[in-house]
Amino acid sequence: MIELRNISKQFGDGVPIVALADVDLSVDAGEFVVVLGPSGSGKTTLLNMIGALDSPTSGSIVVDGTDVSQAGRKELFEFRRSSVSFIFQSFNIFPGLTAAENVQFGADATGRDDVDPAAILQSVGLGERVDQFPHELSGGEQQRVAIARALATGNPVMLADEPTGELDFITGVQILELLQKQAAEGQAVLVVTHNREISRIADRVVELSSGRIISDGPPAEGKAALEELHW
Template sequence: MTVEDGQLATISGPSGSGKTTLLNCLALLDRPTEGRILHDRTDMTALGRRGSRRYRRDNIGYLFQHYALIEDATIADNLRLALTTRGDRSARYHEALDRVGLAGREKDRVYQLSGGEQQRVALAQLLLKNPPILLADEPTAALDNANADMVIDTLRKLATAGATVIVATHNDRIRTHADIEHELTPPQVSLRQEQRIR
């Protein structure tokens, strides 16, 4: 599969077909058992642990299905983690939170938020980081229709601005906005293999 800069690609398929595993390999969290992942002339699968960590920090944003936020911290504390540069952080926080519909909520603690609000904080982190590669695992699963549309629109705009956006999803509304659709099928297990597993 090839995804160009400025494209939004969706990965779909039934549970167990490997959507999250594929995203984790693209995010350099898991290592594929075969094949290569290339980005901008870099063989990402050849990077060591330190190189993978640096490449992920500098190039990859991941919108996890379960948000990956620090629950006891405030929204502002969580947003601070996305910024590697100083400058007027406050103005950037306000802008990112405004774009996801959480303006004025910087001091709220994550554990006080609904699942949908936590997903929008995670999206605000990505807006602040603005990575060239953006991965999203079921980003609209916990959202109502209005907020799901906002997330889809934001991902589409990030792709239009030049990011490579890859989304694992069951949501047909995201798929209608995709430039590329890739369908995974569950791995086939022969009867002989099943007997060995037992």
């Protein structure tokens, strides 16, 4: 579902900042993969490349059958609409829309007419916040609206950038459980985190350091069930 070959990304001119270097990565439909790395290691850059929100300096990216590194604007527009569901590190929910309207927007964007925003908000623990506007919600609640919107789009690839960053432990675990369920239902799910403990719930952890993949396999500390985690 996701196929990256030899991806490099540099920012700036003069002395370039190397954000990604020689990254090879394949993720299948139904896989739940955690990308682990410290701040500045290239995690957000990697997700932006996969979601066609930025383009690599070199290398090829094929996602859901689209050659993202070669596609034209029109093809990329369609790709972003119908192939990827994105949970942004900075939420990017609409301030003028209620929680339910933000979630409905996700469904509308992909043309789904079988989505019940209230039910999805309920699943992320916001059943009581359906008609609230973002400024009336806490940071953690806003993050969950962003997660609910991504769940509503239902595209084959789910990209989640630090989705539990603003959440307390219990809520974070609930969200990770939901994302695992999405993978079990066939979505290719990529979750980015700097938190090694969180990475232990995945069968597969891809570790980034200074823009390079330094390991790709089961968690080094052993796999843990959600209820065994603490952070």
